[in-house]
Amino acid sequence: MSFYKSISPFYDYIFPPAPLQVNFINRVAGNIAGKRILEAGCGTGNLALQLVEQGAMVEGIDLDPEMIAFAQEKAVRKENVRFSVLDVLKINEKWEASIFDAVVSFGNTLVHLNDLEQVSQLFLNVWAVLKPGSSVIVQIINYDRIFDKQIQGLPTIENDEIKFERFYDFNDSAASIDFRTILKVKQSGEEICNVVKLLPLRRQQLETLLKNCGFENVLFYGNFKGETLSMDSVPLIVSAQK
Numbered sequence: 001m002s003f004y005k006s007i008s009p010f011y012d013y014i015f016p017p018a019p020l021q022v023n024f025i026n027r028v029a030g031n032i033a034g035k036r037i038l039e040a041g042c043g044t045g046n047l048a049l050q051l052v053e054q055g056a057m058v059e060g061i062d063l064d065p066e067m068i069a070f071a072q073e074k075a076v077r078k079e080n081v082r083f084s085v086l087d088v089l090k091i092n093e094k095w096e097a098s099i100f101d102a103v104v105s106f107g108n109t110l111v112h113l114n115d116l117e118q119v120s121q122l123f124l125n126v127w128a129v130l131k132p133g134s135s136v137i138v139q140i141i142n143y144d145r146i147f148d149k150q151i152q153g154l155p156t157i158e159n160d161e162i163k164f165e166r167f168y169d170f171n172d173s174a175a176s177i178d179f180r181t182i183l184k185v186k187q188s189g190e191e192i193c194n195v196v197k198l199l200p201l202r203r204q205q206l207e208t209l210l211k212n213c214g215f216e217n218v219l220f221y222g223n224f225k226g227e228t229l230s231m232d233s234v235p236l237i238v239s240a241q242k
Contacts, residue, residue: 003196007183008044008066013161014183015107017046020224022054025104027226028239029135032056035101038129040088040122041109045071045081052081059095061086089118092125100129106139111198115175116205123213130242136215142222142229142236143200147174154234161186174200203229206238215240 007014026032033055039048042060044067051058057080062068064085071083086094088109103126113119126136145151146168153167162185169178177200183192207218218240222233229236 002064003181003194004043004062004064005066006192006194007181008064008070010162010183010185011044011067011070012046013159014157014164015043015046017050018224019050021047021106022050024221024224024226024237025051025102025137026054028137029102032102036099038091038095038100038103040091040103040105040126041107041112042071042083043067043107045074045083047104047106048081048083049074049078052078056080058082059084059100061088061091063087088122089113089125092128095129097128098131101131101134103130103134103136105137108140108198110138110140111143111201112196113199115199116209119199119201120209120213123209123215127213127215127242132242135239135241136210137237137239138206139224139235139237140201142203142231142233143177144202144236145231145233146177146200147202148231169195176200203236203238206236210238210240215242217241 032051036057037051039058039060042048042062045060048058048060060071060083068083068085075081075083110119157164162183165182167180169180171177176197178195179198180195203220210218220229221237222229223235
């Protein structure tokens with residue numbers, strides 16, 4: 001069973017809606033009302049549905065069918081939003097050129113790609129579907145912090161429903177890292193353990209790849225409040241403009 005398939009029924013307890021993300025997109029991409037936005041790696045659709053509430057028209061894609069099924073269930077009878085099972089590397093095959101006002105990818109989606117070549121291909125595809133002057137916004141974990149400080153894990157997420165523990169196991173090569181998780185479901189006592197290999201992208205790698213694909217005005221942030229990225233920042237957020 002895949003990582004996301006196994007946790008999909010509990011995903012909203014782990015990652016509830018985050019209004020700060022919507023505010024950040026509004027600030028970076030401009031007022032999103034009436035704009036067409038693609039969310040790559042939409043999960044169960046929380047961010048996409050919040051963007052729709054702000055007047056945007058949203059296409060949400062995810063590779064995991066269970067995640068998309070939950071998103072579609074939430075979107076029943078809602079307008080201006082559509083969810084599809086799609087590989088993020090194939091967005092230019094589904095949509096014509098210069099059609100979106102913004103492309104966003106949050107939740108560490110990018111580091112589930114296999115290598116830098118795939119990341120570059122994704123950025124080229126995003127470039128193709130973005131309108132001139134529009135922005136791509138990506139959020140991952142700050143892997144400079146993880147590697148340089150040898151951080152062994154992320155803070156535990158715990159509430160009345162779940163406890164989600166997250167650990168990093170370093171490999172011999174810095175080209176990958178093992179992300180090990182333990183999800184405890186409090187009501188049933190079920191424990192779901194996973195290990196998934198990630199591509200730990202550093203800031204300089206992201207900046208180089210984006211610029212090589214033609215993006216300009218590459219800016220980095222340390223959180224969705226818009227504060228500057230630092231070595232102590234847990235997330236890494238980057239925006240760039242076509």
